[in-house]
Amino acid sequence: MDLNIYIIDDDISIRHILKDIITSRQIGNIVGESDNGQEGLRDILLLKPDIVIIDLLLPFIDGIELVSSAKTIKEGPLFIMISQVSAKDMVVKAYEEGIEYFINKPINVNEVVSILKKVIEKYKLTRALKHIESAFSLLGDMKGNKIYVKEDTAGIKERIKLNLSHLGILGETGSKDIVEMATILANNRIATKETLPRYKTSEIYKLLSDLYREEKRLEDASEKAIEQRVRRAIGKALRNIASLGLEDYGDLTFNTYANTLFDFQEVRMEMDFLKGKSKYRGKINVKKFIEGVILFANQRE
Incomplete structure (x- = not known):
C-alpha cells in the first residue's frame, strides 16, 4: 500500500x-x-x-x-x-x-527519490517493529523449551553484520551478542497483536543467556557479561557516528544511523564531548539500538 x-x-x-x-x-x-x-x-x-x-x-x-x-x-x-x-x-x-x-x-531528483524510498521503508518497518515486543510475551512460556527461529536466520544475520560493519563495530566482542539478540527477536515476531507488552532490556539479556546455556556456551552466558559487552559495542558505535558527524554533517552513514539507532540529542552530546565542549558523553539506549538494527536487517535492496 x-x-x-x-x-x-x-x-x-x-x-x-x-x-x-x-x-x-x-x-x-x-x-x-x-x-x-x-x-x-x-x-x-x-x-x-x-x-x-x-x-x-x-x-x-x-x-x-x-x-x-x-x-x-x-x-x-x-x-x-x-x-x-x-x-x-x-x-x-x-x-x-x-x-x-x-x-x-x-x-536533486535522484537524492529525493533515494531518501523518500528510505523513509517509506523505515515507516513501514517501524510500524512492523511494534510487533517485536510481543516476542517477549513468550518469555514466561520458554522455560525448558527451545526458541522458535524461522528459516531466514542466515539472511537476517548477514544483514545485521553488514550494518554493524557500517558502524565500525563488527570486530567488537559485543557485536556477536547484538547479532544473536537481533536475530532471535526478528525471527520471533508475533504480528497478530495490536497492543504490545512493555519489556526491559534485562529480558533481552535473559533471552540470550538462556540460548547460550542451551548451546553449552557457558563462558558467554552470564547476563551481566552480556550486558557489558553489548553496552561497550554500542558505545563505540555512538562514538564512531559522532566522529562522522564532526567531519561531515552530510555524511550518508551519519544521516542514516544518527537518528535511527540513537537519540539524536545523545549523538550531539557525544559530538560536543569529542570536541571538548562538554565533559559528559552521549548516552546509549540498548533497546532503541537493537530495534533499529532489526529495522535495517529487514530492509531489502
Missing part, C-alpha cells in the same frame, strides 16, 4: 517539482500541500499523512517549530526537511526535533 505524503513549501515551483517526482515514479499518494506552516500543521492534524516533506523557512510557523509541534501526535508522520539554509546549527536543531533527513536545495 502506498503511503500518503504531504508537502509544505512556500515556493510553488518546488512543490511542483516534488509532486512530479512522487507521481511520475509512483512513490506515494500526495494528499495535500501548503505554502505556510500554520496551514500545514492544521492539515497534518486533519489528514494524518505518513510522510511530510517540509521547508525549513516558512511563513507563520517555521519548519522546525512545526516538526516539534507535530511530534506530539501519536504515531505521527516522518519528516524530510529541505532548505537552502545549510548552517550547521539549524541542521542540528532540525535533527534534534526529529526529522529523518535534511536535503539541501536546489532539488
